[in-house]
Amino acid sequence: MTRNDFTQALRILARDQRQVVTVGQLAGIGVSEVALRKRCGPGGPWQRVLPRVVVLRRGALSAWQRCRAALAYAGYPPAQAQLTGIAALALHGMREVVAPAEVRVVDVLVPADRVLRTHTWVRVHHARALAGREVVDELPVAPLVRAAGDGVRASCDPDWVRAVLRELVWDRGVDPAELAGELRTVSPARRPGIDETLRELSAPGRARRPLGGLVRSLAALAGPRPPLWRPELRLDGVFLARPDAYWAREGVALELGPPGGAGGPLHTCGLRVVRVPPEALTARPAHVVAALRAALSSGPHGPLGRVTVHPDHGSVKGI
Missing domain, CATH: 3.40.960 (Endonuclease; Chain A)
Structure with missing residues (x-):
């Protein structure tokens, strides 16, 4: 590959993926290990943000780039992976979560047979099978109930958990029984508060309204x-x-x-x-x-x- 071909391929890759790429993609267009180390080293124009993930500029990442980098760490594409937890709930438009730019830990969901561990600010969840997904701003997002389940399981804030469950039922029309099924694996110490909230939401008069x-x-x-x-x-x-x-x-x-x-x-x-x-x-x-x-x-x-x-x-x- 000539230098001109290399430059053009890099420009296209940066444009299509908003500067978030994998080491494998860079190797595929002809970037050598030596060139990669130099560009990601001190004074270089790139940065390694996660294992196997490079951002083609310096400085803080945008909310979208953090999510895309987390997915790239999880192997997406071509491997299956979805955003879940608070990052996914923010993209779903849930009011009771922080804005995407304020999400500090990005949760990703991968199949159970994938050998992948949590790393720094990427928290990995495993599922026997990945259900249908939504695509929000070119990012694959887990279904709302699954995303909420992962967010609740990772949270230590009971008030936030109650607020999220109420929003899901009152505003999004989610069946409390479906939530109960998703949350059955929550630790026993936190189950009483969750069960109480789900009983409240299942009471007569709590059905979804337009x-x-x-x-x-x-x-x-x-x-x-x-x-x-x-x-x-x-x-x-x-x-x-x-x-x-x-x-x-x-x-x-x-x-x-x-x-x-x-x-x-x-x-x-x-x-x-x-x-x-x-x-x-x-x-x-x-x-x-x-x-x-x-x-x-x-x-x-x-x-x-x-x-x-x-x-x-x-x-x-x-x-």
Whole structure:
């Protein structure tokens, strides 16, 4: 392969994989071991971020590059691998997880017969068989329930676990029985809290409701303009929260959830948070509209000049 051919092949590889490549791919286009060591060494333009994984630039990785590097470490492609856990839940759009850029440990799911171990910031999970997957931004993602199961098994935060389970059932329509089956392998010490939450979610009146249309209708009655739906808010450039809806001019956020959960980072920084139990959308819609109107009319709230919406998140189309 000539130098020109090498350069062109490298350029295409970097473009198609956003600069995340494997050592095997580099060897395939003619990059020698000597050249690889030199370019990844001190002062070189590349960096080894994981065994067998190279990023063709220096500096911190983007959220997408971290996920793609974790998959490359797991052998994808051509080997089977999926993102799971918190990284997958973030890509699925779950509100109760941090933004993709804030995920510190990337979980990957591989078949049980693969010999692959957890390494630094990549946590490896094994499954007898990989079920159907979704592809989000060119990344293979485990099904929602499996991703949630891996996230719950790895978490040490019972409040977060309860919030995730509630969102799955109330907002995503997941059957509590399906969750119970996925979570049957959780350690006995943590099972009582999970079982209690699943019983609560299985109680009469907890069935999934068509929340999206109701929320949009009530929001339209409450204010002169539509809110941004599920935006990623940042305070001084740092991830703050992802509420269900946000009126940027007034500094008012709407969050769906059980009573008693108000507060959090939005409230702490001075924004107005209206927390609405999902059942109130159908049982007490007038109260919901009144609460939103009161919050909007008394604004603006909080340090609006410091709160921004991430350019890739937030729309007026509804949840």
